[in-house]
């Protein structure tokens with residue numbers, strides 16, 4: 181069996197509009213998640229990160245969202261062909277999911293203990309009593325003080341950081357092989373953010389699972405990921421091991437994102453670097469290079485999609501001649 185836990189190949193996910201047209205939010209996305217590794221997915225708002233994640237676990241808004249093409253190979257099984265029953269087993273069992281806003285993941289009318297227990301009863305066949313005991317242990321493991329008391333409380337009685345810890349406990353309850361964390365710390369303040377990311381990393385090392393970490397923040401990627409996938413306008417424009425990407429970014433979009441990170445050397449009150457323009461709306465996406473579209477370049481790169489090529493081991497880039505210095509690359513690789 182391959183050493184990749186997940187392989188997403190040429191994924192196309194679209195939304196059906198009222199006029200019957202299908203618009204592709206994810207348009208030919210390929211990446212892999214090796215066993216035991218953390219892969220960061222980065223890109224500006226609207227680039228298709230969440231839709232990619234929702235496609236993997238079949239949580240697209242119905243009936244508009246649909247996977248139209250490609251494969252999602254999880255432990256060799258193509259999840260695009262899995263039944264609803266099978267996906268129910270996979271979600272919360274083999275794949276745990278954490279979304280940005282913990283309140284949307286928690287049911288406000290149920291006690292914390294009941295919410296963690298549900299998953300343990302469903303996926304691990306525990307009795308109610310065993311599940312409650314395990315819930316207490318899980319809360320303790322994710323750093324919640326007085327877990328015996330907390331299991332009896334409701335979500336609104338906890339702070340935002342505590343609630344996100346509860347969501348992590350639920351996601352990890354079944355010891356998943358893969359954890360998908362979509363902006364897990366965006367809604368939290370900076371100190372709590374780093375505590376939560378460290379907690380996720382500790383638990384991951386302990387449990388040997390793989391993680392997909394979706395974020396806007398390349399700083400978070402640098403600190404917590406092994407590989408990074410850069411998405412732009414529904415496509416992957418570059419992917420590489422983290423150190424390689426930071427040392428040798430090839431695509432103009434990746435360079436723009438890296439330039440936009442403020443450093444301690446950035447003088448106070450100076451204007452932060454930003455990337456000009458904005459991501460086009462999905463209804464306006466061109467077939468060719470969407471970063472050229474943003475840069476208002478004219479010419480053939482807008483019509484023809486550039487090949488996605490491996491330029492050194494595990495370093496792939498969409499080789500648009502306007503966005504990448506293709507003359508410097510060994511494209512025959």
Ligand SMILES: Nc1ncnc2c1ncn2[C@@H]1O[C@H](COP(=O)(O)OP(=O)(O)OP(=O)(O)O)[C@@H](O)[C@H]1O
Pocket residue numbers: 195205223224225226227228229230231232241244245396461462
């Ligand atoms: N239910 C929906 N119906 C129609 N279009 C949608 C729907 N959900 C998402 N989209 C579109 O799909 C595209 C990708 O959205 P997605 O949420 O994946 O972006 P993202 O990169 O995760 O952004 P963010 O960082 O803001 O979460 C966007 O253009 C968005 O408007």
